[in-house]
Amino acid sequence: MDSNVDLADRFDISGPTHIMSRRSGVHHSSAMAIDWNNEEDRRCVAACVVKGTYILEKDRTMCRMQTAEALAPAWWESFHFRLKEVLKEESFRRKYDKLIFGAIYEHVPPAGGRRHPSAPQYIVAFRGTMLPHPKAIHDVVLDLQIIVNTLQYSKRSDRALGTIDSSAVWLAGHSLGASLALEVGRTMMAEQGFSLSTFLFNPPHVSPAPAIDKILPSEGLRRELYATSARVKAGLGLVLGHHRKHMEELFERLSSWAPNLYVHDRDVICQGFVHYFEQRQQLEERCRSATTLSYRDMLFSTIGKEKERPHLLPSATLWKNSSIDRDAHGIQKLLAAHELQQWWKPDDELRMIATRYSFA
Numbered sequence: 204m205d206s207n208v209d210l211a212d213r214f215d216i217s218g219p220t221h222i223m224s225r226r227s228g229v230h231h232s233s234a235m236a237i238d239w240n241n242e243e244d245r246r247c248v249a250a251c252v253v254k255g256t257y258i259l260e261k262d263r264t265m266c267r268m269q270t271a272e273a274l275a276p277a278w279w280e281s282f283h284f285r286l287k288e289v290l291k292e293e294s295f296r297r298k299y300d301k302l303i304f305g306a307i308y309e310h311v312p313p314a315g316g317r318r319h320p321s322a323p324q325y326i327v328a329f330r331g332t333m334l335p336h337p338k339a340i341h342d343v344v345l346d347l348q349i350i351v352n353t354l355q356y357s358k359r360s361d362r363a364l365g366t367i368d369s370s371a372v373w374l375a376g377h378s379l380g381a382s383l384a385l386e387v388g389r390t391m392m393a394e395q396g397f398s399l400s401t402f403l404f405n406p407p408h409v410s411p412a413p414a415i416d417k418i419l420p421s422e423g424l425r426r427e428l429y430a431t432s433a434r435v436k437a438g439l440g441l442v443l444g445h446h447r448k449h450m451e452e453l454f455e456r457l458s459s460w461a462p463n464l465y466v467h468d469r470d471v472i473c474q475g476f477v478h479y480f481e482q483r484q485q486l487e488e489r490c491r492s493a494t495t496l497s498y499r500d501m502l503f504s505t506i507g508k509e510k511e512r513p514h515l516l517p518s519a520t521l522w523k524n525s526s527i528d529r530d531a532h533g534i535q536k537l538l539a540a541h542e543l544q545q546w547w548k549p550d551d552e553l554r555m556i557a558t559r560y561s562f563a
Contacts, residue, residue, distance in 0.1 A: 331378030401462035410475025
C-alpha cells in the first residue's frame with residue numbers, strides 16, 4: 204500500500220469497528236452481520252457508503268480505480284453492496300475530465316440469502332465539498348448556490364434527479380451532498396409521491412441564528428425576537444395569500460416524508476436546522492402559518508417567482524450529537540463537528556438526542 208495513503212480512507216483502519224467485529228469469519232471481510240431494523244446500523248451503513256463516494260473520486264484523481272490499490276470499494280462491499288453506476292459532471296474546462304459527485308449502490312445479499320425487508324434495494328449517495336481537490340471550484344460554486352437557494356437549477360441536481368425511478372431507494376449525503384439529497388428527496392415526494400428513506404449528515408442551512416445567539420446572549424431576548432419575527436411572517440402571509448396557500452399545499456404533500464437529519468450542536472454550518480425545528484415547535488401554536496414561510500421566498504413571490512427554502516420541512520427526525528472530541532482544540536474542534544466520520548460511531552460514543560417533528 205502506498206505510504207502516502209490517508210489512513211482515514213482505509214476501511215480496515217477507520218471504519219465502524221463495532222460492526223466490523225461481527226464478521227462471521229476472520230478471512231471474510233464482506234460477511235458482516237447488519238441488523239437492518241436497528242437505527243444505529245442503518246445510520247452507520249449510510250455514512251460509510253457516503254464516505255466511499257468521497258474516496259471513489261479520490262481513487263479517480265489518483266488513477267487507482269479498478270486496481271488493487273483502490274480504497275473505495277471496501278466502504279460499500281463490506282455491507283453487501285456493489286457499485287452500479289457513478290454519477291459524474293463535466294469539468295468546467297475539460298469536458299472529457301468528468302468528476303464523480305455521487306454513485307448508485309445496489310444491495311446484493313450474501314449467496315443464498317434474501318434482501319431483508321428493511322434493507323434498501325439501492326443507495327444513492329452524494330459526497331460533499333472536497334477542498335483539497337484540484338478542481339474544488341466545482342464544489343464551491345455549488346456551495347454558493349446553496350446560499351442563494353439555486354441548487355435545484357444546477358446540472359448536478361438534474362443529474363441526481365434523473366437517477367431515481369423507484370421507491371426502494373435510500374438517499375444519503377454529507378454537507379453539500381446532504382443538500383443535494385434533500386433537494387432530490389423533496390422533489391420526489393412532492394412530484395411523484397415517493398417517500399424515500401433519507402440520511403442527511405451535517406446538512407448546511409444558512410441562517411442568522413448562530414450570529415444572533417452570539418449577539419443576544421439573553422435567552423429571553425432571543426425568544427422575543429424570534430416570536431416577533433414569526434408574527435411578522437404570519438402577517439405577511441396574510442397579505443401574500445397566494446404564496447401562503449402554495450406553501451401550505453406543499454407542506455401537505457411533503458408531510459409523510461420524514462428525512463433523518465444528523466447534526467452536531469457545535470457545527471455552525473447546520474445549526475440553522477436545529478434553530479428552525481426548535482423554534483418552530485415553540486411558535487407553532489401561536490403562529491402556525493409562519494412555520495411554512497421564509498422572508499426570502501415571500502420576496503421572490505412578489506415578483507412572480509415561487510421558490511421554497513429547502514429547510515422548510517413539515518416532518519423530520521433531528522438527531523443531535525453533542526459529543527466532544529477531546530483530542531481536538533480550537534478550530535479543529537469546530538471542524539470535527541462537521542466531519543462525516545462521527546456518524547459511523549456506535550450510539551454509546553455519541554451523546555445523541557433524537558426528536559421527531561411533524562407539521563401535521
